[in-house]
Amino acid sequence: MTEHRPHSATTAMGNRHDYLPAAGRDALLPTYDLLTRTLGVPRVHQRLIDQADLRDDHKILEVGCGTGNLTIMARRSRPAAEVTGADPDPRALSRAERKAHGLPGIRFDRAYGQELPYGDGEFDRALSSLMLHHLDDDVKAPMAAEILRVLRPGGRLHLVDVGGPMTPADGPAARLTLRGHHVAGNLGDNIPRLLREAGFDCTEVATQRHRAMGRVTYYRATRPD
Structure with missing residues (x-):
C-alpha cells in the first residue's frame, strides 16, 4: 500500500484527515453502502460499466474506489480482467477487501488520485464515480494528469459525477446541490475542459436528471495514441 500525501487537504463535515472519508466521517462508514443503495448509485455504476466496454483482457483501475462497490461490479462483469481499486481511506479499503474476499483478480491499494503508484501505460481503462466534486480545485488537474499517465495510448477514462448541464429546472435536489460550493467545478463544460487540458x-x-443528486453526467476521455 502507498503512503503518498496530497498536494492539499480536503476538509468537510469535520473531517480530520488529508482526504475525505468515504462517508464524510469515519464514524459514518458503516452506513455508506446503505446510503449509496438508497441513492440509486448501483444503477449509476452499472451504466458506467456498460459505457466502458470492459474486456476480459483489460487491466482496469478505479480511482477513488471507497468501499469497492464499483471495483467489485467491474470485476464481476469481466471475470478474467485484472481490476484495481485505489483510495486514500484505509478504513474504506479494509471494508472493500472484506467484501471482495475470495474473488480473484482484484486488489485494493491505498493511494491518492494525484499520486498514483503505477507505471506509465499500465491500464486499459480507468473508472471514476461521484468522486471529482469532493476534491479541492488544486488537486483535480494533477489527478487528471496522473490518470492520463497510467492509461495506455488509446486507453479510456470513464467518469460519472454530479453536474454537467445541471440547472435549477432539474428539480429540488438540483436546487439544493447548486447551493453548495462542491459542485461548482463540475458544472457546464468544466469537466471536459479539465480532462482536455490534461491531454x-x-x-x-450521457446526462440524466437524478432524484437525489439533481443531475449526473457521464464522460468518456481517451488518451490519444
Whole structure:
C-alpha cells in the first residue's frame, strides 16, 4: 500500500484527515453502502460499466474506489480482467477487501488520485464515480494528469459525477446541490475542459436528471495514441 500525501487537504463535515472519508466521517462508514443503495448509485455504476466496454483482457483501475462497490461490479462483469481499486481511506479499503474476499483478480491499494503508484501505460481503462466534486480545485488537474499517465495510448477514462448541464429546472435536489460550493467545478463544460487540458480527448456520453443528486453526467476521455 502507498503512503503518498496530497498536494492539499480536503476538509468537510469535520473531517480530520488529508482526504475525505468515504462517508464524510469515519464514524459514518458503516452506513455508506446503505446510503449509496438508497441513492440509486448501483444503477449509476452499472451504466458506467456498460459505457466502458470492459474486456476480459483489460487491466482496469478505479480511482477513488471507497468501499469497492464499483471495483467489485467491474470485476464481476469481466471475470478474467485484472481490476484495481485505489483510495486514500484505509478504513474504506479494509471494508472493500472484506467484501471482495475470495474473488480473484482484484486488489485494493491505498493511494491518492494525484499520486498514483503505477507505471506509465499500465491500464486499459480507468473508472471514476461521484468522486471529482469532493476534491479541492488544486488537486483535480494533477489527478487528471496522473490518470492520463497510467492509461495506455488509446486507453479510456470513464467518469460519472454530479453536474454537467445541471440547472435549477432539474428539480429540488438540483436546487439544493447548486447551493453548495462542491459542485461548482463540475458544472457546464468544466469537466471536459479539465480532462482536455490534461491531454485527453473527452466526450460527454450521457446526462440524466437524478432524484437525489439533481443531475449526473457521464464522460468518456481517451488518451490519444
